[in-house]
Amino acid sequence: MIRKNEKFLTQIYALADFITIQLVFLLAWWLKFKSGFIPHEVPLPIGEYAIWSLVYGAIAVGIGFNITLYSPKRKKKFAEESIRIFQVHIISIFVLLSLLFFFKAVHISRTYLAIYFIGSVCFISIYRYLVKLGLKRLRKKGYNKQFILILGAGTLGRRFYANLKQHPELGFEVIGFLDDYTDQHENKYKNYKPIIGTIDELEETLQNVMIDEVIIALPLEAHLKFGKIISICEKSGVRTMIIPDFFDILPSKPHFDNFAGMPLINVRDIPLDEMSNRTLKRGFDILFSLTAILIIFPLLLIIAIAIKLTSDGPIIFKQERVGLNRRRFMMYKFRSMKNLGDKASNTEWTVENDPRRTKVGTFLRKTSLDELPQFFNVLFGHMSVVGPRPERPYFVEQFKEEVPKYMVKHHIRPGITGWAQSNGLRGDTSIEERIKHDIFYIENWTFLFDIKIIWRTVVKGFINKNAY
Template sequence: MIRQSQGFLTQLYAIVDFLAVQLIFVFAWWLKFESGLLAFSSPLPFRIYLLWSAAYGVIVVIAGFLIGFYTPKRKKRFSFEALKIVQIHFISLLVLLSVLFIVKEVHISREFLAIFVSGNIFFMGIYRYLIKKALKSLREKGYNKQFVLILGAGSVGRKFYENLLEQPELGFEVVGFLDDFQREHHPEFVGYKPIIGTVDDLDSILGRIIIDEVIIALPLEAHHKYAKIIAACEKAGVKTMIIPDYFDILPARPFFENFAGIPIINVRDIPLDEVRNRLVKRIFDVLFSLAAIVITLPLLILIAAAIKATSRGPVIFKQERLGWNRRPFMMYKFRTMKVSSGIQSDTQWTVKDDPRRTWFGTFLRKTSLDELPQFFNVLKGDMSVVGPRPERPFFAEQFKEEIPKYMVKHHIRPGITGYAQSSGLRGDTSIEERIRHDIFYIENWTLLFDIKIIFKTLVNGFVNRNAY
């Protein structure tokens, strides 16, 4: 059984990260100054670059400790690590450039720095991913286990136990249950780890059995026992976690935060509630939209001319949609139908062989080219490149009564494409399934997730067989 202290692993990770930076330095030096691929001689000797590489390695390790990169990540997805890696090297580069400016070291090659930093991000991401996969494989085979004791053999405790059994890659093994009202499980739960005592036996059990974490899964009536349980666990140096008795009515990722000096449970963790995440997403949206508009400008002009030539009416169709925080906005599309009353377009679905469509409009809808003007909505701040698709207020009012959690999608900006759409849920498809995808995206947003969705949208193509 492989059991190493977290302190040793943290130090090992830090040392390996520092050495990895030096390895990438050697590669970047060779590529820039020795390979002949980028013909350029360095005005500074190798030892000067090596000195700054060592300084950068130290900065990377310090930044990693400061932003929590070296904390245990057994329970987290790799996307968490990937984002931390980008943050670490972005911070480290800014610190290094500041130091270079202060000491007036102006002859460091900018191309070298670009190769050096990007190489570090890529290499660290690859080797951390491989380590995470290897550790998961070892845990599935029974190595590097952590032992868990569950307090409460009721429905909450059993549900947690069942979930752990379904995820062996996490490497947790339940040693048993403690319960004040049962001595053994009901016959239908045969095969479960045994009930090895009552809650009052916790002190003695922690003294004679190796336990890494205690999970409190007791009913609300046992609230008065929590202080004694936590004190016993902290005395033994064992981590304690509490599953609230009402967990089944909470969303997938609630979290604690401080409000007016009191810890409260926020029932839904939304990464884009954080200002820095919104800023990162907004910068990406603006840059991506500007690039998309510039690249497609000739196509935009051709489509506008074709619409004018094939039907009467404006080129751009504007329609009210519900956006961020349920605020209405006017969404832009290329007009694909004959001009009709606003009431008709706002309250009717398009159907197969809809007589309101123009022949050129049918082509635009099938290829999703009618959505291109929405990049201007993104620049205005009404929309994002990636997010839940916005709906007309008339239908949103209907769906919120019929579909659970439908309005949760309005916690963030709507998007031109989204996780649901990139997964094939476009046009005449299940709205319930789309909402499930939208909520997963809202609770698991990362910039890498956005890029993955955009890439998937491009790979899957723009032709929408369900578009009418």
């Protein structure tokens, strides 16, 4: 039944996208040729534009099916869907332009096409976002549910159940557990769903109870049963998902590779390992840092003069940090401390009311203005605008032994700001929490994620109460 509903919803989405594209066509036509807002030449008949709009709608829907835009999205974030929408329409507009060239339809207005493309992406994204919000609210109220059976009532299965309970908007309800060790688990987990049978009763359970998905949460020693379990589920038309017993060591989004004809789990798949992503991020870094330096150049001069007039020593403080691939570099800051030896600055934390700070330095650190010279580090390729904050070699050696996965942060360039810092984890805050945020950023990087972090950094301001 659920499969039929999903197929029906897929068709509804495709039809809604097609209708939205045609409505955007009418809006784009009106804006370009009838509104008077945009100067225009004598237009071709609206019928000719309408034909190409129908062609574009068919192309977009066809490409959408090919790149899984219409696959079930209950478990996915809207950010992933919005990226798919943009991909569909960027491909579709290039296909349309190719067809216009091939059929010599050179008189179609390019301004109209730009409005049409932008409008299609925006309006489809907006209506899909509103639909997603509406579905979430319905699911919270108990509608549009899917039913889950968990195989394994041990720690793994119960942990998944507890996590799922925290997300009612997903609309999943656990029917119960199947486990071969009923007596051991029932008394231990009294506040959870019941164990309704053993693993061997799976086929009977699927016949008698409405189940949409089976979650295999069995320990590694039970892996010999997986083949039979999956076969039974597929015979019953039920989806199967496996939670690996070693999931704690996997990234948030495991990536599968094929090596020597065998599927392998890539333990640390990093989007920035791809050349296209690295090129996009580096290009943005250069453009952003150059723009920032030009805009704030008068401020840089004022700060430099203030430092020079109020304390002895250099204006710029250079300190060795560990960056990409554990390579060391000199990071630049405006000097905020009295002139100190290298040993003190490289191995000691600053503390509240630190007597080593200058008066100007106290203000610079509180407002994060001392970090501005790092835009030059970005230009030189040592750093990125967004990324994990770099640390001094002395503390890297210390943290890599004490903090799990600490060294993962060095797989990408360090940043002036990052996901941890935009969430308030700056200065004297938990290193463990910062690393969790850094790893999440590394594994889930997108260009839009960088923009979000920069925006959050600007909106939340640069005042740092934890900066000493």
